[in-house]
Amino acid sequence: MKTIIHKAEDRGFANHGWLQANHSFSFASWYNPEKVHFGALRVLNDDIIAPKMGFGTHPHDNMEIITIPLKGVLKHRDNMGEDWIPVVPGEVQVMSAGTGVQHSEINGSVDEYLSLFQIWIIPEERSVKPRYDQKTFSEDDRKGKLQTLVTSFKDEDDHSLKIHQDAKLSRIDLEAGSSFTYKLKSNAHGVYVMTISGGVSISEFNLNSRDAIGISETSNFEIKATEASELLFIEVPMINL
Template identity: 90%
Template sequence: MKTIIHKAEDRGFANHGWLQANHSFSFASWYNPEKVHFGALRVLNDDIIAPKMGFGTHPHDNMEIITIPLKGVLKHRDNMGDDWIPVVPGEVQVMSAGTGVQHSEINGSVDEYLSLFQIWIIPEKRSVQPRYDQKTFSAEDRNGKLQTLVTSFKDGDDNSLKIHQDARLSRIDLKGGESFTYDLKSKDHGVYVMNISGEVSIANNQLNSRDALGISETPDFDINATEDSELLFIEVPMISL
């Protein structure tokens, strides 16, 4: 098993006033040559956005973009006909940028901060038709068990959102004292584990809130929760850039 730990306090940080952004991987003006990507996972931003503020219209291409709101309400608009669609905690948003898309993302509340994860995954196919989708996932369905959020179009899971990459995004909530064994899809995959909250132990590594661990070259690994914890798994092919 190969592991790499990313402590929360070692992430890149940018304070834009209206936006407080923590970067797990090199992004915008923050660059760390040892933190450019984890396999096909290129971006994991942990953003807090002030009320009524957000990202104005801007372009993307050839990237699979996943957004997971944690608190507040996100509103999405794009040039594919989606006009200020709300995305709230419990929902997940995916967008295949493909040949090119223009979109805006704002905090839809006038008085509450918006907290979210923004994830970029390098696609296995370039110049696809741009698309947008979102889906609601019940928190009850991840109590002590894996809840799959996003998979590849080639995957037979009809209950998950789809992207153009052989990836799997999933969540689990564990009570203190509970354990779980995560099984990887393939020996060519790795998993980036983000501990959203709580405290867990994986392969002799203790993860506190917002700590992350990249795991590869193993068929599975065990997670032991030392307190109530919420975990996000981003499993991707271990490609090189």
């Protein structure tokens, strides 16, 4: 089993006043040659956005973009539609930028900070037709068991959101003292495990809130919860850039 540890305090950080952003991988003005990507996972930003603030209209192309709100309310608008769409904790948003899309993401609250994960995955197919989707996932469905959020269009799972990559995003909530065995899709895949909250041990590594570990070259591994924990799994093909 091959592992790479990314401690929370070693992430890139940018304080823009209205935005506090932690970067697991090189992004914008922060560059670390050892943290450019993990397989097809290119971006994992842990953002806190001030009330009424956000990202004005800007373009993307040829990227699969997933947003997971953790607290507050996100509002989204793009050139595929006219309306502002709310996205709240419990929901997940996906957008295939494909040939090109313009979008805005703002904090929809006037008094509450917005906390979210923004994830970019490199697609397996370029210049697809842009698309947007979102879906609600029950917290009860990830208590002690894996809850699948996002899979490939080629995957038969019809309960998950879809992207143009042979990837799998999932979550689990573990009680203190419990354990779980994660099984990878194939030997060509790796999984990036983000500890949203709590504490777990994987192999000889102890991970606390916002610590992450990239795991590859194995078929499965065991996770032991040292305290009540929430985990995010981002499983991707281990492509080279």
